[in-house]
Amino acid sequence: MEALKVKDLTKDFGGVHALSDVSFSVEIGERLGIIGPNGAGKTTLFNLINGQLPPTSGRIYFFGQDITTMPTHSRAHLGQSRSFQITSLFLNLTVLDNTLITLHGIKPSRFQMLRPTTAYANLFAKAQGILTSIALWEQRDELVKNLSYGEQRKLEIALTLALEPKMLLLDEPSSGLTSAESAEITDMLKKLGRDITVLLVAHDMDLVFGVAERIMVLHYGKIIANGKPEDIRADPRVKEIYMGMEKNAGTTKVT
Amino acid sequence: MELVLASLTNGISFGMVLFLIASGLSIVMGLMGIVNLAHGALYMVGAYVGWTIAVQLKLNFWLGVFVGGIAGALAGLLIERAFIRRLYKQPNEQVLLTFGFVYILSNLIIWIWGGHRRLQFTAPALYGSMDVAGMPFAKDRLAIIGIGIIIAVILWWLQEKTRFGAIVRAGMDNKEMTTGLGINLELVFTIVFFLAAFIAGAAGVIGAQLLGAYSWLGTDILLWALIVVVVGGLGSVQGALLGGIAIGLIDTFGKALFPQLAMFTIYLAMIVILLAKPSGLLGRKA
Amino acid sequence: MTTNKIIEAIRQPWQLQLIRFSPYIAGALILVMLPAVMPSYVQTVWTRFLVFALFASSYDLIYGHAGLLSLGHAAYFGAAGYAVAALILHYNVDSLWISLSLGILIAVLVSAGFGFLALRVSGMYFLLVTFAFGEALYAFTWNMPWLSTPGMQGIAGLPRPSLGIPGFSWNTLNFYYFILIIFLICFFLVYRIMNSPFGHALRGIREGESRMRALGYNTWLYKYIAFITTGAFAGVAGTLFIYYNRFISPTHVSVTTSFMPMIMVIIGGSGTLLGPVIGALVIVFTEYFASLFTPERWPLILGAVFVAAIMYARGGISIHLSRLWKRLNNRYGSIKS
Numbered sequence: 001m002e003a004l005k006v007k008d009l010t011k012d013f014g015g016v017h018a019l020s021d022v023s024f025s026v027e028i029g030e031r032l033g034i035i036g037p038n039g040a041g042k043t044t045l046f047n048l049i050n051g052q053l054p055p056t057s058g059r060i061y062f063f064g065q066d067i068t069t070m071p072t073h074s075r076a077h078l079g080q081s082r083s084f085q086i087t088s089l090f091l092n093l094t095v096l097d098n099t100l101i102t103l104h105g106i107k108p109s110r111f112q113m114l115r116p117t118t119a120y121a122n123l124f125a126k127a128q129g130i131l132t133s134i135a136l137w138e139q140r141d142e143l144v145k146n147l148s149y150g151e152q153r154k155l156e157i158a159l160t161l162a163l164e165p166k167m168l169l170l171d172e173p174s175s176g177l178t179s180a181e182s183a184e185i186t187d188m189l190k191k192l193g194r195d196i197t198v199l200l201v202a203h204d205m206d207l208v209f210g211v212a213e214r215i216m217v218l219h220y221g222k223i224i225a226n227g228k229p230e231d232i233r234a235d236p237r238v239k240e241i242y243m244g245m246e247k248n249a250g251t252t253k254v255t
Numbered sequence: 256m257e258l259v260l261a262s263l264t265n266g267i268s269f270g271m272v273l274f275l276i277a278s279g280l281s282i283v284m285g286l287m288g289i290v291n292l293a294h295g296a297l298y299m300v301g302a303y304v305g306w307t308i309a310v311q312l313k314l315n316f317w318l319g320v321f322v323g324g325i326a327g328a329l330a331g332l333l334i335e336r337a338f339i340r341r342l343y344k345q346p347n348e349q350v351l352l353t354f355g356f357v358y359i360l361s362n363l364i365i366w367i368w369g370g371h372r373r374l375q376f377t378a379p380a381l382y383g384s385m386d387v388a389g390m391p392f393a394k395d396r397l398a399i400i401g402i403g404i405i406i407a408v409i410l411w412w413l414q415e416k417t418r419f420g421a422i423v424r425a426g427m428d429n430k431e432m433t434t435g436l437g438i439n440l441e442l443v444f445t446i447v448f449f450l451a452a453f454i455a456g457a458a459g460v461i462g463a464q465l466l467g468a469y470s471w472l473g474t475d476i477l478l479w480a481l482i483v484v485v486v487g488g489l490g491s492v493q494g495a496l497l498g499g500i501a502i503g504l505i506d507t508f509g510k511a512l513f514p515q516l517a518m519f520t521i522y523l524a525m526i527v528i529l530l531a532k533p534s535g536l537l538g539r540k541a
Numbered sequence: 542m543t544t545n546k547i548i549e550a551i552r553q554p555w556q557l558q559l560i561r562f563s564p565y566i567a568g569a570l571i572l573v574m575l576p577a578v579m580p581s582y583v584q585t586v587w588t589r590f591l592v593f594a595l596f597a598s599s600y601d602l603i604y605g606h607a608g609l610l611s612l613g614h615a616a617y618f619g620a621a622g623y624a625v626a627a628l629i630l631h632y633n634v635d636s637l638w639i640s641l642s643l644g645i646l647i648a649v650l651v652s653a654g655f656g657f658l659a660l661r662v663s664g665m666y667f668l669l670v671t672f673a674f675g676e677a678l679y680a681f682t683w684n685m686p687w688l689s690t691p692g693m694q695g696i697a698g699l700p701r702p703s704l705g706i707p708g709f710s711w712n713t714l715n716f717y718y719f720i721l722i723i724f725l726i727c728f729f730l731v732y733r734i735m736n737s738p739f740g741h742a743l744r745g746i747r748e749g750e751s752r753m754r755a756l757g758y759n760t761w762l763y764k765y766i767a768f769i770t771t772g773a774f775a776g777v778a779g780t781l782f783i784y785y786n787r788f789i790s791p792t793h794v795s796v797t798t799s800f801m802p803m804i805m806v807i808i809g810g811s812g813t814l815l816g817p818v819i820g821a822l823v824i825v826f827t828e829y830f831a832s833l834f835t836p837e838r839w840p841l842i843l844g845a846v847f848v849a850a851i852m853y854a855r856g857g858i859s860i861h862l863s864r865l866w867k868r869l870n871n872r873y874g875s876i877k878s
Binding site for chain 3: 284288289290292338341342346347348350351352354355356357358359361362363365366474478481482484485489518519522525526529530533
Binding site: 050071072076081101102104112113115118 | 730733734736737738739740741742744745748749751752753754755756757758759760766770
């Protein structure tokens with residue numbers, strides 16, 4: 001059984017084909033890196049897998065189950081955990097609140113209306129464990145918006161693991177971070193157990209090539225390459241896309 | 256047959272008044288993302304000012320329409336520039352603010368004009384009825400329909416055929432990109448708000464021939480306008496027109512055919528739309 | 542770390558808990574003792590304050606915590622009131638227990654119905670729809686002769702509730718205490734809901750609904766439950782209101798009444814426990830004083846105060862009070878664990 005199987009996935013916005021007939025699979029425990037220029041459809045792909053957007057056509061299978069029309073919150077219960085490109089933490093709530101809300105997400109007690117959250121000592125213990133491991137326990141009553149961007153990102157990534165997910169969907173986890181902070185994230189991802197499957201969208205090549213065992217390249221909504229990191233690095237088509245981008249960033253025009 | 260025609264003209268002319276006020280509300284909602292709850296109050300301000308010009312001062316009715324429009328526009332301008340603009344990026348607070356202004360404007364009107372009479376007045380030239388193809392039609396209803404069509408055409412032309420309209424539509428779809436293209440979106444907001452408020456105020460005088468003016472007209476007409484926006488769809492002149500005429504007809508024929516249901520036919524229409532197509536008949540945004 | 546040590550770390554010693562709760566205890570004591578020494582017409586103002594404090598607290602659940610701007614909240618308040626009034630008018634039932642249950646039931650049914658339809662849309666549309674439903678109910682109560690004492694709009698001459706206690710009769714003071722007891726019970730329930738996982742989830746939805754869904758929360762269900770809960774508490778307030786007011790009219794279902802909890806929440810501070818109560822205190826008593834001097838201009842003043850509060854008093858009075866409280870705590874209290 002594959003962790004994820006995507007078949008002929010297409011997403012159109014008005015006249016724009018964000019994704020066209022995308023098909024691929026991810027084995028359990030695999031680390032898949034997804035790269036491609038801006039607008040290639042990487043975040044759209046995540047939005048389809050995680051359920052924020054419905055596909056125009058195609059099917060998505062998660063651990064053998066057809067989740068194509070399943071709402072996002074149900075997918076979390078099946079074991080998906082996602083981080084967003086722009087930090088999505090609750091800025092006006094405290095670090096501790098953010099953590100507790102995250103931890104309750106897949107627990108039945110999340111519907112409890114009359115007992116205070118302080119009554120759930122196990123979750124508190126877990127929260128303390130998580131926050132201590134990223135050195136944010138002392139700031140637990142601080143509003144998230146008062147943390148540095150690097151601390152916010154660290155928290156967000158740590159929280160994606162808090163749900164003990166089967167699959168991580170990380171969208172540009174190191175964007176906006178210093179190289180030291182990115183290295184921390186790379187290390188953390190390398191240390192993850194094989195019971196977690198990781199899908200990683202990133203522009204940071206050190207991160208991608210450091211973590212991914214297989215890399216998929218998207219361009220204008222289509223997969224143009226899918227293979228081992230060394231092969232992708234050497235692939236002439238991939239080089240052309242990125243070279244084209246580099247040249248455009250400078251002053252030379254590219255046909 | 257005469258009854259049906261009368262209901263038809265009543266319904267469509269009422270629908271035109273609704274279109275006038277709903278169009279401003281809808282465009283402001285679509286562009287600025289806020290519900291201007293005071294929009295109905297602006298209509299009411301226009302109606303009362305128009306009454307003063309046309310009836311108290313016995314000046315020309317159409318002058319009253321214009322001055323009513325200006326009054327509405329100035330009140331709207333004040334609200335937008337001095338208050339709404341200061342609450343940048345806080346849509347909930349902006350809406351609450353307009354709600355506060357409904358209170359203030361309604362009570363100011365009671366203070367200035369007194370609260371208890373229902374003022375109804377018509378342009379002297381539009382008294383009575385005229386024959387069209389052998390059937391009698393009320394002149395003021397016909398005039399309202401005519402004015403409504405003209406304004407609809409002008410607004411549609413503005414929306415579809417001018418650069419300004421394109422900017423407004425772009426702003427509705429994607430604010431960041433529009434600003435990124437170097438367009439002063441804040442100025443566009445003010446202009447749109449001003450225009451919408453002017454039309455509301457002028458509509459207040461035009462519509463006074465049908466609805467009159469009374470101290471809680473602001474809330475009543477707001478309610479009508481909101482239902483028109485829900486039914487017709489947000490953000491376009493066409494949506495407001497279709498919604499306006501639909502509601503005008505539903506209400507008029509509803510009252511004629513099912514008098515016990517009275518007001519509720521329009522709520523029924525709203526509920527049907529909410530269940531079947533929440534974005535409205537011609538809705539731009541879901 | 543063992544679970545016990547964690548609990549020690551997060552639960553504070555009883556002295557600190559007492560200090561934390563002292564404002565509430567002080568408030569409760571004031572509410573119990575102060576009105577007893579006031580003349581009876583002032584006692585009625587205190588009663589009115591409690592009814593509206595409950596109404597405002599109910600509104601804050603959906604606005605301050607869930608972040609949903611709903612207009613037309615008086616629909617649930619008034620629907621409960623009308624149900625109880627109609628019961629008295631047509632069936633002569635004035636037992637408190639039956640009335641209160643019916644009031645809450647009707648408010649829940651109305652909010653369940655309106656909420657279901659309103660939550661099919663979001664943001665601006667949600668606002669419009671809740672407003673329209675409120676006005677629909679207003680038109681309904683205006684047009685139904687069954688909902689009026691003959692010859693007028695609304696139902697008048699309502700008696701105080703019957704408690705089923707032989708030999709008991711109402712006066713202003715014991716009626717006030719009766720309302721106070723119900724208010725305190727409801728206040729405690731709201732407090733628990735605010736601090737529960739459900740309450741936390743509502744605030745999460747307010748701050749980022751998309752993320753909440755990705756975390757596994759069925760946000761629609763939360764909003765719906767919050768809406769109905771809000772309706773239920775508004776229904777309690779509505780039931781108490783007609784016992785206090787002894788008269789109900791279509792205005793109590795309309796926008797003018799919906800406005801009340803909104804301005805109280807804004808002035809007192811949304812998303813807090815005490816905010817709505819403080820707001821209600823300010824508005825009800827100011828209204829009382831204004832009614833002695835400028836009764837016609839009061840709505841205008843209210844509107845102006847509302848606008849001023851939105852523009853300048855961000856976070857309401859309770860934010861300033863809680864900052865003051867924190868400063869006092871830091872100077873005289875002990876450090877937290």
